[in-house]
Amino acid sequence: MTHQEKIDLLKKFAQAFNNHDIDTLMDCMTDDCIYDASSGAFEFGTRFEGQQAVRESFLGIFKVFPDAQWNNDIHFVDGNRGASQWYFTGTLEDGKKVEVNGNDLFHFKDGKIYIKDSYRKNRV
Structure with missing residues (x-):
């Protein structure tokens, strides 16, 4: 994957989140994908492993926040790592209403x- 292809993948992934398009989200992820949520009992938050677990977690976000949006996104890539900054509402x-800044760190594998x-x- 080229640098630009990785940036394009992150943009596609971000747009799929804003569209609540679970199929496109999961198409962007490997079969053995891992999602470490921002909260949880462990140092890494809560971990979801594999397509089904990650899918269910993302659907849970859309259920809790039916109008969820991740705006003002900016994407960075260096080798097989990437990062996205965003403003969640x-x-x-x-x-x-929930409005917070956040970011995602990514690892790429097999495109x-x-x-x-x-x-x-x-926010407290």
């Missing part, structure tokens, strides 16, 4: 995203 079922490691601010 979403509304919880109780009407509470796809192998690992998505998410970080976001926690």
Whole structure:
């Protein structure tokens, strides 16, 4: 994969998140993909491994935040690693709005995203 192809993949992935397009999201990821969520009981947050577990996790995000958007995205690539910065907005079922900065760190493998490691601010 060229540098530009990796950038294009991250842009496609970001757009699929904003469209809540689960099939395109999963097409961008390897069969043995890993998603490390930004929160959880472990030092890496909560880990989801494999297409089915990652799919269910992403669908869970869309259920909790039906209007979720990741805007102002900027993407960086260096070798087999990448990063995206974004501004998340979403509304919880109780009407509470969430607006935070965040980023994802990526590992690429076989022309796809192998690992998505998410970080976001926690407003208090």
